Amino acid sequence: MVDSGVSAAYPIIKNYIESLGRSLNDLENILLTHSHPDHIGCAAKLKEKSGCQIWAHSPERRMIEETDLQFSVRPVPGFHTLVGGSVSIDQELFNNQEIYLEENLMMRVMHTPGHSAGSVSFRLSKDDALFTGDAILLPGEMPIYEQVDEYLLSLRKIDEVGAKILLSAWDEPKSGAEIPSILRASKNYIEQIDSAINTTCQNGKSDNPIDFCKQVLERLKLPVPLANPLLVKTFQAHLD
């Protein structure tokens, strides 16, 4: 399984696995793209119920194994409802690692940082499908990432891979010409954000981080009341 959804997703996941004629006991590994609540929320419970292993990239390890620490540095609203607790990692992933899920079914790990420093994508050899987690920000979505240059490089890396099917956490599956199109749209969105931040700075940036965040949201025509510390970090990343 790639990522585990939020804590409340447990019955949905269990029912889905059972609808396939399988049971939770058949779940062997959960491969995590990164440590954020909507990707790890249900991992602890699934591990407890199924005995599966948790695999994740080492830079994300502490945030998965110590969720209180994650909350202290990344106070996502509703964090403790979304995340059902810390979970220990059984296997550390590394860039370019080949994981054999079955004899002829290989999944390759691809480091795609930017959204978070340790974010990875998984490329499934069969069907040439690429699971990208949150590596591709959709235009108009709340912009959440930590590193701008790395983010753009990851978009290029995903483009160069030329996968046939793109499976992003917050989007419908994409294929064919839709893939370069969504990657281009995401890159344009980042450039639009960069330009909004530059214009805000030129026209008098507030020294208060939340107010600065509101100024940028307003310029981007995004909902101003949604200004929060995560967006502050994203916009700050453009100034670092």
Ligand SMILES: [Zn+2]
């Ligand atoms: Zn995320």
